[in-house]
Amino acid sequence: MKAVLSLSILAVAFSLELNAAxxxxxxxxxxxxxxxxxxxxxxxxxxxxxxxxxxxxGLRFDRFYAGAPNCSPTxxxxxxxxxxxxxxxxxxxxPLRLQEKTLPRALQKVGYxxxxxxxxxxxxxxxPGAPIFKEDDHNPGAFGFDEWVSVSNFFDRDxxxxxxxxxxxxxxxxxxxxxxxxxxxxRRQVKAKTPFFTVIWYGTPxxxxxxxxxxxxxxxxxxxxxSHHYGELVAMDRSIGTLRAGLRDLKIEDDTLVWFNSDNGxxxxxxxxxxxxxxxxxxxxxxxxLRVPCVVEWPAVIKxxxxxxxxxxxxxxxxxxxxxxxxxxxxxxxxxxxxxxxxLFDKEIGPRKKPIPFxxxxxxxxxxxxYKLITLKIGSDKYELYNLAGDQxxxxxxxxxxxxxxxxxxxxxxxxxxxxxxxxxxxxxxxxRVSATEPGSRDWTQSDLYRPYFKEWSKRPEYKSRLGRR
Numbered sequence: 001m002k003a004v005l006s007l008s009i010l011a012v013a014f015s016l017e018l019n020a021a022x023x024x025x026x027x028x029x030x031x032x033x034x035x036x037x038x039x040x041x042x043x044x045x046x047x048x049x050x051x052x053x054x055x056x057x058g059l060r061f062d063r064f065y066a067g068a069p070n071c072s073p074t075x076x077x078x079x080x081x082x083x084x085x086x087x088x089x090x091x092x093x094x095p096l097r098l099q100e101k102t103l104p105r106a107l108q109k110v111g112y113x114x115x116x117x118x119x120x121x122x123x124x125x126x127x128p129g130a131p132i133f134k135e136d137d138h139n140p141g142a143f144g145f146d147e148w149v150s151v152s153n154f155f156d157r158d159x160x161x162x163x164x165x166x167x168x169x170x171x172x173x174x175x176x177x178x179x180x181x182x183x184x185x186x187r188r189q190v191k192a193k194t195p196f197f198t199v200i201w202y203g204t205p206x207x208x209x210x211x212x213x214x215x216x217x218x219x220x221x222x223x224x225x226x227s228h229h230y231g232e233l234v235a236m237d238r239s240i241g242t243l244r245a246g247l248r249d250l251k252i253e254d255d256t257l258v259w260f261n262s263d264n265g266x267x268x269x270x271x272x273x274x275x276x277x278x279x280x281x282x283x284x285x286x287x288x289x290l291r292v293p294c295v296v297e298w299p300a301v302i303k304x305x306x307x308x309x310x311x312x313x314x315x316x317x318x319x320x321x322x323x324x325x326x327x328x329x330x331x332x333x334x335x336x337x338x339x340x341x342x343x344l345f346d347k348e349i350g351p352r353k354k355p356i357p358f359x360x361x362x363x364x365x366x367x368x369x370x371y372k373l374i375t376l377k378i379g380s381d382k383y384e385l386y387n388l389a390g391d392q393x394x395x396x397x398x399x400x401x402x403x404x405x406x407x408x409x410x411x412x413x414x415x416x417x418x419x420x421x422x423x424x425x426x427x428x429x430x431x432x433r434v435s436a437t438e439p440g441s442r443d444w445t446q447s448d449l450y451r452p453y454f455k456e457w458s459k460r461p462e463y464k465s466r467l468g469r470r
Contacts, residue, residue: 022110022325023298024189024256026182026198027100028234028241028315030313031119031154031206035291036265036276039259044272046230048065051055053297054260059302059345063388064294065313065367066264067361069283071153072121074263074314075201078102079122079143081318081338084425085359088434093153093441095124095138099429103318104144107197108330114461115147115185116140117199119154126415128462129155129203133449145199149181152444156232156462165418173212174203175232177450179239183246187433190250200243207267208462213267219395223467226270235435244297254300256323262292279394285358285374286394301345308344313356333428335419355409357416358394366413373409378417383410 018122025316035041039048040055067077068217072092075086079102080087088097096102104114119129123138129151132139149163155174160167170177182200189196211231218234219227240260247253265288266274280286294312296302315338322331323340339354356367359378365374369390375382385399385406399406426434444450445466458467 001301003210004337022112022195023200023253024186024196025107025112025301026200026207026256026258028200028202028240028243028258028260029075029078030202030260030262031204032267032272033205033233033236033262033293034262034276034281035288035293037205037266037274038293041276041293043220046233047218047238048233048240048245051260051293051295052235054240054244054258054297056305057299058258058295058297058305060305060307061261061294061312062307062309063311064261064292064360065290065311065356066262067314068358069285069289070262070360071119071206075120075122076094076100077314077338077354079351081315081322081332081336081425083315083337083357083359083420083421085420086337086428088438089122090423091361091441092121093124093126093443094443095397095439096122096143097434097438098138098142099431100143100428101331101333101436102143103321104197104199106144106318106322106327107325108144108146109331110259110325110327111148111195112197113185113189113192113194114145114197115182116145116199116201117149117182117185118174118199119150119203120148120150120201121153122437123152124440125152126440127153127443127445127446127466129153129159130444130450130463131160131162131167132165133162137437139165147185149178151203153203154346155203156208156210157212159462160457160460170426173215173232173237173239175239176242177187178202179243179246183243186252187247187250190218190252201263202236204236204266205229213323222271226272227268228321229270257296257298257301257321259294259296261294261314265289265373272435277393285360285363285376287372287388290358294347298345308348310341310344310349311352311369312341312344313338335423335428348426354414355414357418359420364413364417366409366411366416368412371405371409373406373413375413385409443460 039052064119066074068074068084078087209228210373211228215234216227216231230237275288278288317434319338320341323342358365373385374384384397386394457463
């Protein structure tokens with residue numbers, strides 16, 4: 001009897017240890033939210049009480065970077081832990097190569113239920129978000145998601161989406177819709193006692209901007225675009241509150257890691273400023289194009305709220321979760337550009353040991369703790385160097401003033417850049433080349449799959465400009 005009881009106690013202890021080692025994971029990403037667009041950064045007009053509450057209970061990163069200055073490339077870095085060019089996602093609307101190893105596939109193999117909700121933009125289609133076909137061989141399921149309710153790109157109020165290939169019309173704010181769908185999935189997994197990996201990728205606050213009258217009511221003194229833009233962020237923040245409340249209601253908030261960040265820097269031509277005074281905007285390799293808001297909440301581990309200035313990036317997400325869950329190194333495709341941030345969840349860990357590299361449409365940046373190297377034309381031998389510790393707005397080029405640091409970083413960058421060229425050629429894959437079946441980038445209005453829907457969809461406001469004359 002005592003032996004049976006001892007075995008039972010050991011089994012319970014093992015189960016608790018396994019739950020602690022393998023938390024539920026939720027990745028949340030906004031679309032075009034700038035570094036300055038949160039309440040916790042004291043934005044002059046925007047209030048984000050739910051993001052603020054998340055930051056007040058978790059780890060806030062003040063130097064967190066999107067993997068690239070626009071959408072599809074950053075999403076590729078989240079899925080792979082690799083710089084976007086390595087994966088073939090050179091710009092928006094490029095497909096993620098099927099030969100890449102992805103985070104959802106890795107988690108599937110160790111028993112996680114996986115689901116994607118919202119913007120996908122890794123299937124190689126440009127243009128406003130369209131529902132994704134089951135026949136699309138680059139749909140979310142092809143990369144390891146058991147379930148998905150997704151669109152190809154940005155989406156707004158009353159969206160048309162795809163539930164694993166079946167098209168559905170929804171009513172309401174897009175942020176609230178996908179959080180509601182995610183919570184339905186999460187409730188099913190909790191009931192089944194299955195750990196889950198849930199990706200929530202908003203279409204907010206990407207243009208075109210369309211908020212409810214109530215959500216934009218605090219911004220009516222702003223121009224029309226700005227008022228709708230900030231109204232979208234109000235609804236997004238409210239959906240964060242819905243998500244956190246849902247986890248509390250299910251009593252799983254302690255053992256659920258929620259990682260929030262934006263996919264690139266903020267937008268120009270909006271008032272007030274979207275990037276918190278940083279240099280550049282979306283599309284730029286300066287701080288305004290790459291630095292984004294980020295909060296990680298995991299109460300079982302991050303027991304005291306903290307703000308860190310440790311540099312980190314979306315390339316770190318896959319390696320961090322690999323470390324937490326105990327995935328084998330083979331789950332990631334080498335070379336990896338990110339690193340695990342798991343030790344940082346416990347305490348500050350000093351300088352970052354691995355530089356953060358960026359390469360996008362012929363430009364590049366290379367961050368080594370306080371120093372940042374930039375070239376606006378790879379191969380030109382023209383570089384700029386900034387010390388972000390005292391000059392986060394990148395106003396003082398130190399390239400000629402600090403030659404030893406400049407020389408070291410140029411050498412490191414050029415070595416890294418050569419390795420990316422090798423990856424672009426497909427040498428990282430077992431086949432030693434890129435699959436000939438990869439589709440490249442194209443507009444969905446040029447696809448025969450979508451052609452039967454043109455007449456019907458031309459009446460929808462989100463597609464009217466693309467299809468109205470057909």
